[in-house]
Amino acid sequence: MAVIEIQNLRKTYKTGFWRKTEKEGLKGISFEVREGEVFGCLGPNGAGKTTTLKILMGLIFPSGGTARILGMDIHDPRVKQQIGFLPEQPYLYDYLTPLELLEYYAGLSGVPARERRKRSEAALARAGMSEAANMPMRKCSKGMLQRVGIAQAIVHDPKVVFLDEPMSGLDPIGRREVRELIQSLHDEGKTVFFSTHILTDAEAICDRVAVLDRGELKGVDVVADLLSKARGKVEITWQGQPKIESIRAMSLDYHATGESVRAVVKEADTDRVVDAVRQAGARLVSVTPVHGALEEYFLAKVDAPKKEAEE
Amino acid sequence: MTGGAISRWAMTALLLSAAGAAYTSYRLERMRSGATLDDVLLVQSPKMVKAASLGYTGLAADIYWTRTVQYFGGKHREKAMRYELLRPMLALTTDLDPQLTVAYEFGSFFLAQKPPEGAGDPQAAVDLVKKGIAANPRNWRLYYHLGFVEYEERKDVIAAADAFEAGSRVPGALPWMKVMAAAMRQKGGEIDTARYMWTNIYESSDDPLIKQNAVYRLIALRIDEDVLNLEKMAAEYQKRNGSYPANWQQVIGMGWLKGMPVDPSKTPYRLMADGRVEVQEYQRFPFITRGLPAGKQSIERITEESFKPQQ
Amino acid sequence: MRARLALIAANTFREAVRDRVLYNLVFFALLMVAAAPLFGVISIGVEKIFMVNLGLAAIVLFGVVIAIFVGTGLVSKEIEKRTLYTVLARPVARWEFILGKYLGLAATLAVNTSCMAAGFFVAVAYVSVGLHAADVNLLVALYLIGLQLLVMTALAILFSSFSTPIFSAAFSFAMFVIGNFVEDMRGFAAMSGGPEGWLVRGLSYLVPNLGAMNVAAQVAHGQPVPGALILADTANALFYAVAALAAAVLIFERRDLK
Numbered sequence A: 001m002a003v004i005e006i007q008n009l010r011k012t013y014k015t016g017f018w019r020k021t022e023k024e025g026l027k028g029i030s031f032e033v034r035e036g037e038v039f040g041c042l043g044p045n046g047a048g049k050t051t052t053l054k055i056l057m058g059l060i061f062p063s064g065g066t067a068r069i070l071g072m073d074i075h076d077p078r079v080k081q082q083i084g085f086l087p088e089q090p091y092l093y094d095y096l097t098p099l100e101l102l103e104y105y106a107g108l109s110g111v112p113a114r115e116r117r118k119r120s121e122a123a124l125a126r127a128g129m130s131e132a133a134n135m136p137m138r139k140c141s142k143g144m145l146q147r148v149g150i151a152q153a154i155v156h157d158p159k160v161v162f163l164d165e166p167m168s169g170l171d172p173i174g175r176r177e178v179r180e181l182i183q184s185l186h187d188e189g190k191t192v193f194f195s196t197h198i199l200t201d202a203e204a205i206c207d208r209v210a211v212l213d214r215g216e217l218k219g220v221d222v223v224a225d226l227l228s229k230a231r232g233k234v235e236i237t238w239q240g241q242p243k244i245e246s247i248r249a250m251s252l253d254y255h256a257t258g259e260s261v262r263a264v265v266k267e268a269d270t271d272r273v274v275d276a277v278r279q280a281g282a283r284l285v286s287v288t289p290v291h292g293a294l295e296e297y298f299l300a301k302v303d304a305p306k307k308e309a310e311e
Numbered sequence B: 001m002t003g004g005a006i007s008r009w010a011m012t013a014l015l016l017s018a019a020g021a022a023y024t025s026y027r028l029e030r031m032r033s034g035a036t037l038d039d040v041l042l043v044q045s046p047k048m049v050k051a052a053s054l055g056y057t058g059l060a061a062d063i064y065w066t067r068t069v070q071y072f073g074g075k076h077r078e079k080a081m082r083y084e085l086l087r088p089m090l091a092l093t094t095d096l097d098p099q100l101t102v103a104y105e106f107g108s109f110f111l112a113q114k115p116p117e118g119a120g121d122p123q124a125a126v127d128l129v130k131k132g133i134a135a136n137p138r139n140w141r142l143y144y145h146l147g148f149v150e151y152e153e154r155k156d157v158i159a160a161a162d163a164f165e166a167g168s169r170v171p172g173a174l175p176w177m178k179v180m181a182a183a184m185r186q187k188g189g190e191i192d193t194a195r196y197m198w199t200n201i202y203e204s205s206d207d208p209l210i211k212q213n214a215v216y217r218l219i220a221l222r223i224d225e226d227v228l229n230l231e232k233m234a235a236e237y238q239k240r241n242g243s244y245p246a247n248w249q250q251v252i253g254m255g256w257l258k259g260m261p262v263d264p265s266k267t268p269y270r271l272m273a274d275g276r277v278e279v280q281e282y283q284r285f286p287f288i289t290r291g292l293p294a295g296k297q298s299i300e301r302i303t304e305e306s307f308k309p310q311q
Numbered sequence C: 001m002r003a004r005l006a007l008i009a010a011n012t013f014r015e016a017v018r019d020r021v022l023y024n025l026v027f028f029a030l031l032m033v034a035a036a037p038l039f040g041v042i043s044i045g046v047e048k049i050f051m052v053n054l055g056l057a058a059i060v061l062f063g064v065v066i067a068i069f070v071g072t073g074l075v076s077k078e079i080e081k082r083t084l085y086t087v088l089a090r091p092v093a094r095w096e097f098i099l100g101k102y103l104g105l106a107a108t109l110a111v112n113t114s115c116m117a118a119g120f121f122v123a124v125a126y127v128s129v130g131l132h133a134a135d136v137n138l139l140v141a142l143y144l145i146g147l148q149l150l151v152m153t154a155l156a157i158l159f160s161s162f163s164t165p166i167f168s169a170a171f172s173f174a175m176f177v178i179g180n181f182v183e184d185m186r187g188f189a190a191m192s193g194g195p196e197g198w199l200v201r202g203l204s205y206l207v208p209n210l211g212a213m214n215v216a217a218q219v220a221h222g223q224p225v226p227g228a229l230i231l232a233d234t235a236n237a238l239f240y241a242v243a244a245l246a247a248a249v250l251i252f253e254r255r256d257l258k
């Protein structure tokens, strides 16, 4: 069953003092997110990711097209009971502490009064904010606010969670924690829709991704398929012989640092390269398939029109 | 509730309550018809008003001046015989802004005129203009107004002459201030002087009330002058012929008149057996001092049956 | 729905109460009221009159400043700073947000005004050596001030529903000033007549009739306020506040958040 259905969604922003200048944020996109999926929305800056999320949250109104969540129109009040939302760079009431904020929000989402404290504490713990739960939010760091933002998105145990760039502002440990959190939401059977322009994050946790660019949908694909499709390259490293001309000629990338060499070759050439390394008397260090798949997919989708324009 | 339903509710509430607000505002207006006078009645201390106007005393003075004119207009319309608040209002206005010269010019006029044309308090008018002169000694027009009130309302030719003379010495004063001073000093120049003054007032004022008053004054002056001249002719006739003329024909026969003498309403003057001259419809001419039937008082206000002058 | 309104109102109250600016404002108002007896010494014989005028003026002025700054701050700041996103992504309708904010603000103002009023009564009792029966009129004046604040808060929210915080504050303050001269506007309209007279008269129905809710001068002289006036003022203020809030909802309901 489709949890999110987006059909020909368009958004035209009117800007300028007289609101005369029009700017197309979304040019008619359609896709579906299935139940229990972790769905990534990818795209460079200004692609329309936040616009899509704001329309889904009812914060702005689409200029055309329809969007449904859990089979209901997005403006149906019942939808809001079942969803959680982390905005891009969350701004939260800075006169409250994280715990107060979560209790307030839990109340707004209809959590019964006696459960609010318990649920808020649990959500903060999940987001790694237990220790700072009673610290005024105006003293929180950017990363801490991001964590509070994530906690408020899940405090009322929603069925669908929308996250706009959930990893931004976090340190590497934080990123991993958020990744694990999304994973655990996935394990609980929740649907997660999140936007990012960091590809490795999406690659690691998404079931499927949509690629947006300048308001247009460039493609929707299953990540596993993408990976296998693009798996055609191997990275080979060795030591002792910096210049093996026969390999350099067939390499896609060849890089020597002192005694160590790193070469990227087509998967089909692996055996020939390995043989050449042995014959040259170098010491083979590693042979690894390359995982740049999503990045390539992404760049290919995003760059295509640019190249066309250049030609 | 859907968005449309909420908008309909809000629109209904807006229309109903806007109507209610307008209606109650109208009722309040009715209920508090003299509301703007409360301040003057209760807070007769300019100090307090100054404090309350937060330094915008000029603006406060303008507001009080507007209220004064409105008060005067209202009283005038209902032909009131008492203008109790006129003096305190003018005092407050001029205390707030001593440079507001219109308040002295028109204020003295409102105060000096006999009821119901004004408050009938020439002393207060003189005091007000003197206060204005003290605050604005370089404004020669204020001396003119002082002279006018002294002469016209208090019949004090000496004081009037002094005022005109003092004013004529202010740099920039128009030359006729000197003429006025001279005329005041010279006895018998009464009608001419008065005519001069009223013509000047008519020409220099934009206020319809004041202009109208000046027109009636000028008409009255013309009648006074006519009657004086006609009575002189009758006396001369009696000196020459031993008896008063029986009709105007006889006076015309002497070559002293070109035709039937008529008042401004084209009605002939009535020649009496004792050589007096009477105005036939004297009720139509307020302010006339001559030509009144024996025992009749001069009418000191403009009435309904007053002659409507043809401009 | 009622639970959510109460939560939003309570949170608004909490925000206002945690704002240091509010305490400063209330403190200054109390200081002004407390200083009034000192002014009274200067104007012998009218101590109490002066005291009442000044005290009520201080209360209404500071009340309005709070209503405007906290009011525009609380709503347009939420839009400007996007704290609203996480609220409206919950089962909170936009009209509930507006109404909840309004109720919270009204509660805040009620508490503030009560504090200032208590200080005021202490000062009056000090100046006139105890309270008298006629001082009931002061309560009426305070009640009418409360009505003015209800109207001003609704206006502040209306302006913030479509404008930036600074503009909202400026518009609201302009309305407050003009609202105090509604009766003068009508006087002017009656005097000038013609199309501009009608225009001014029409405008006088658009701005709140705050002048009619200002009875400071009367009560300072111990004059009673007619019941009919209290009633008409109450109806007018409530109608006006509802109209302003309904307009705010109409605008806000369709608006794209930035």
Ligand SMILES: Nc1ncnc2c1ncn2[C@@H]1O[C@H](COP(=O)(O)OP(=O)(O)OP(=O)(O)O)[C@@H](O)[C@H]1O
Pocket (backbone or CB within 6 Å): A013, A014, A015, A023, A024, A025, A026, A043, A044, A045, A046, A047, A048, A049, A050, A051, A052, A088, A197, C258
């Ligand atoms: N309020 C607005 N007024 C005018 N244009 C806007 C507005 N919001 C977004 N846009 C425009 O719409 C386009 C899409 O913006 P959006 O914020 O959805 O991008 P995004 O994919 O979230 O980018 P980022 O990765 O930088 O967050 C951009 O070109 C942007 O300039």
Ligand SMILES: [Mg+2]
Pocket (backbone or CB within 6 Å): A049, A050, A051, A088, A164
């Ligand atoms: Mg974005």
